[in-house]
Amino acid sequence: SQQGEEDPQALSIQExxxxxxxxxxxxxxxxxxxxxxxxxRGLVHLILIRSNEREKHSGRLRVTLDTSKKSSSLLxxxxxxxxxxxYFCAHRVYNDYKLSFxxxxxxxxxx
Amino acid sequence: xxxxxxxxxxxxxxxxxxVTLMCHQTWSHSYMFxxxxxxxxxxxxxxYSAAADITDKGEVPDGYVVSRSKxxxxxxxxESATRSQTSVYFCASSAAGASxxxxxxxxxxxxx
Numbered sequence: 001s002q003q004g005e006e007d008p009q010a011l012s013i014q015e016x017x018x019x020x021x022x023x024x025x026x027x028x029x030x031x032x033x034x035x036x037x038x039x040x041r042g043l044v045h046l047i048l049i050r051s052n053e054r055e056k057h058s059g060r061l062r063v064t065l066d067t068s069k070k071s072s073s074l075l076x077x078x079x080x081x082x083x084x085x086x087y088f089c090a091h092r093v094y095n096d097y098k099l100s101f102x103x104x105x106x107x108x109x110x111x
Numbered sequence: 112x113x114x115x116x117x118x119x120x121x122x123x124x125x126x127x128x129x130v131t132l133m134c135h136q137t138w139s140h141s142y143m144f145x146x147x148x149x150x151x152x153x154x155x156x157x158x159y160s161a162a163a164d165i166t167d168k169g170e171v172p173d174g175y176v177v178s179r180s181k182x183x184x185x186x187x188x189x190e191s192a193t194r195s196q197t198s199v200y201f202c203a204s205s206a207a208g209a210s211x212x213x214x215x216x217x218x219x220x221x222x223x
Binding site: 030031033035040041042043044045048088090092097098099100101102103104 | 142144146151152153154155156159161169201203205210211212213214215216217
């Protein structure tokens with residue numbers, strides 16, 4: 001399997017705190033993406049970082065990519081109750097259009 | 112309404128029956144995908160398609176059949192359902208040259 005791994009599996013934080021989750025993969029990649037899944041819903045694309053990028057921001061999201069360590073992290077700053085969801089990383093290799101997904105991190109934001 | 116839709120949203124069937132899950136997208140995306148989501152396994156790719164009449168096996172294709180006669184539709188058939196196929200199934204699509212995938216709402220399938 002080319003699936004990545006994510007940690008932690010679950011994370012519980014207080015509203016206003018930051019949430020950080022990590023993702024590792026095994027192959028050379030073209031890009032890495034993060035998706036969010038609310039309970040009972042489909043996945044929604046959050047952010048994409050290319051293999052030649054090291055950091056990317058989108059609103060309260062910050063993604064880093066370290067291709068030498070084959071790892072990425074997603075930081076959600078100033079979390080809100082609405083951020084409660086599962087977060088998945090997915091990577092795409094060169095010359096392919098498939099994505100390989102990690103097992104996900106479940107984030108619970110307590111009010 | 113534009114987007115990607117799946118039907119049915121919920122399905123209960125019995126072992127040995129044939130079941131077809133439907134997926135329809137209105138964007139004319141070239142690529143379409145079927146995933147299953149099970150606790151502890153994340154999303155696993157079943158089949159994917161680059162265009163009409165072009166399909167390929169993913170990570171877990173056994174027991175499934177797909178077709179793609181029209182760009183907008185990508186049905187997934189379980190020819191003889193087994194209990195191990197109880198899962199949530201997601202269809203997704205992406206445009207040619209793009210990596211971002213758009214997901215449908217999912218079909219929760221229970222095989223008794």
